Amino acid sequence: MADLTAPFARATTALALLAVDPGGLGGLAIRARSGPVRDALVAMLAVLPVPLARLHPAMTDEALFGGLDLSATLAHGGVVMNRGLLADPSALCLAMAERCPAQMAARLALAMDEGRGHLLIALDEGAEADEGLPPALAERMAFSVDLSDVALGDVTGFGPEPEELAAARAALSSVIVPDEAVVQVVEVCAAFGIATARAPVFAMRAARANAALAGREAVEASDLEVAVALTLAHRATQLPEPAPEEEPETPPPESQPDEGERQEAEGEGLTLPDELLLEAVRALLPDDLLARLAGRKARAARGSGSGAAKKGNRRGRPLPPRAGRLGDGARIDLVATLRAAAPWQTIRASASDRAGLHIRTGDIRLKRFEDKSDRVLIFAVDASGSAALARLAEAKGAVELLLAQAYARRDHVALIAFRGTGAEILLPPTRSLVQTKRRLAALPGGGGTPLAAGLRAAMELADHARRRGLTPTVVILTDGRANIALSGEANRPQAAQDAQGMARALASAGVEALVIDTGNRPEAALKVLSDILGGTYLPMPRADAKRLSGAVSAALGD
Template sequence: MANESWHHATLALQLIAIDPGLGGICIKARSGPVRERLSQMFPADARRIHPAISDEALYGGLDLSATLARGELVKDTGLLSTSGPLLLTMAERASTALAARLAVALDTSNDHTLIALDEGAEPDEALNPKLAERLAFFVDLSDCALRDCDEISVPPLAVRGTATISPDTITQITRIAEELGIDSLRAPLFAIRAAKALAAFNQRTEVIAEDVQLACAMTFAHRATRVPEEPQQEEQSPPQNQSDESQDNGDNNSLNLPDELLLEAVRALLPDNLFDQLAAQKARAGRGNGTGAARKGNRRGRPLPSRAGRLSDGARIDIIGTLRAAAPWQTIRRRATGREGLHIHSSDIHIKRYEEKSDRLLIFTVDASGSSALTRLAEAKGAVELLLTQAYARRDHVCLIAFRGTEAELLLPPTRSLVQTKRRLAALPGGGGTPLAAGMLTAFEQSAQAARRGLTPTIAILTDGRANIALDGSVDRKQAAVDAQTVAKSLRAAGTDAIIIDTGNRPEPALRNLSQILDGAYLPLPRADAERLSKSVATVLES
């Protein structure tokens, strides 16, 4: 894999040079000889960006020394003011604000490309996902040794944008992205552009099957959120029919490439710990970070750096920040007006800002049905007790819901009473059907009430996933699954954080799909005891 990763890294840099519309590449590698050799392929005119770069350096600003020397306004040119490649070092440390600014630059113009050097040592140390989404390629060189690296030799670049691709192939690429659980349209667009760039790189005017396979592998593997199951033999006949049809319509330039070949090319590059990486990304994105949501204000909370702004109702002026902004202009303003004293303009006004954290509510939704009681209910109770202790130490509110039989029951409304919560949990009986949708709906109602009171709710669902009771109380496994998905869509639309802990003896695919609908983390924990269960959940919640 090391040689293949190196090959993909060098090839990706060449494709970006052919088509800047590919956005760029994120290279995960610590500083060392491997990255040093790869840097020989970086564009010579690439401008280096540090994670702590200021807005003035990005967009341009006042050149104070030149202004004072000349007696007239002189401005610097920012890095984003001119087109060309950008090199972001220590990309894992880039703030959300910097990631947003670079993302806008990539969205609004194809004149910029970005090479992000990710030096993160831990899974949750990574480039901001919103910025990474705008880069076509990702390569991990962490396990690549110097002996695995070929010598750098860059052939002359082909003419940009000369290759063509058939509409059928575009449809197929989009379908493969959907099967891999990729919900962003940027991914298939990048795959199409990469396939065209590969054809141009090899001096071809038409995209061939090998171009599509390699393009999908390089652009989809790091974006996949699920691994498609192997197809049954009887399901392989439709591609043959499609092939016959495309041969009859010989003028559409279809490649007749089976979907399974594309999927296999992507599967070969999928990391073994795909789902662990996805859970780490969700934790880094700020879901369940151990505190409530951050809320900006102008009256109370933790002070934030002041910002230029206008005085309005409730706003408080930052005198020190205002004076600091006005100080460099005093000599120029005095000469212009001929008046002594302090000159304050409206553009100098800085407003105080504060940030306060809301309390978090952990809503534990526990499966107490017969199937769960016979297997993992005891471990689930023990895990919840350990999590309750951690929540109490953080002064979080907790809420306890159990679902079994045909309905869900609110055992304990939001409280900070650890003793009372443990007592209710210990008395929780087991048995009956699995009304998963009812449990989720009750949790949704509690989260909505909590949000109205200013709390930040997080739902933790512990279940084996064998839902068989619909919302109307009927025994209907199919309708029960549909009802659970409907409630999950409502939770996602409300922006409620959620985590599903699969406590069954075997991972349940339906629960993994449900977590994707929730846009929440999924933890399959078969054969885990109470302590391991609690530690895994606490890791995702960043306790």
């Protein structure tokens, strides 16, 4: 057995197992920049018993699933259909898989679910931690290897010969899986916090393929070890509870070949302790697992990790065209329009005596683009108490300054004031300078500090803005001494608790936040609040408008 701690050996082993059981293992995700190492592995895909089809994320449905071949149809006077790439069983090699949009991922996932013999080789070229495969695809592939740190010198050859693979394929269905193996695999999944049921299914099939490849009639301990290491390690979401100190003589890894050699009569030979299986996975866990898990959570809250996307008709990445009317700055998609008009030509020509193309309004197809959405800055301003008036003036100034900047950056600005017993939306998201100034001038101050109510109003506004395709960022200006609870009663502990609860809700909604402490002394409670929000904390006693807007710009990273 190859040393599975070496990433490249892991990749070739995974590939061998895929070649043995192409229909049942889903596929292999390869995370690596394009280069000789990845090329070496991609060249080995030839061992797979199915033809290779190359895909890229911008592929149209027609190319994938087939459709009417318009030019051939017109030329022949009869319908000619294109065969899509997914029509026949194949190994789909998806380049730049990290850029695969969710829609395409969902359709590929559907094709894989239908069990028509597709397997997926996803080439993930993501450079940052938050770039990665669409979860729907990652879920459906048994294996995942990271070749980023593999040097060309570490590249090894592919092990099994084609005849061996063919023999293993033939023997696959007769390999016996002992019952306790299933239990063991499920327990390992539970220990590593792997919830999906696909993972243990893949592990069992990988073990079976490995046994078939080794010419065994039943799955053995060593097969299981290979299988869990390859299929489960990258799915781990937690480290197993440390085992209670019970066996001082934990069998060293060297002892397991002997174990494999033992008679496998009646599945009796399968005595690999669970601890060893756990070890097999643990050995392959990246060192920074916990850090990555924390990162993953933050990313999950923000959506797919590709940033908030919005559809428009002016700029950005092209999307499929759709029918519509010209006007309002929309641009016509000429080719799509002609395609839409083409089938009608015979009919229209016979109804009219005019020669040439007949295009009607219904044929018009518009270009659509996906663009990074505009940002809306939601200011939640504490307008309470006596000092409020001074702060309020600063906040007003800052909003005006930011509005001027936002005008250039195409950001929107909204303003919420909270005082007394509740919060009030003074200004819904706008870019209008005049309107903002007018509303700001009328902002009164005084009363208690209903921080939770302010946060709730900000959250509602953020929710609303997001539904309109804007990306909200909440900026909270307060001295943090919350004393009015959500219910409106003056109750300091309850108020603090409500504020933290709302902050948690905001954070889980994935809204970016920035807390600006306007008190004379930095307030510890606000630091806590900003940590809950997962945002930036800026202590700014006596904030003035210029510094405030500078701080906001800096914290927002532009």
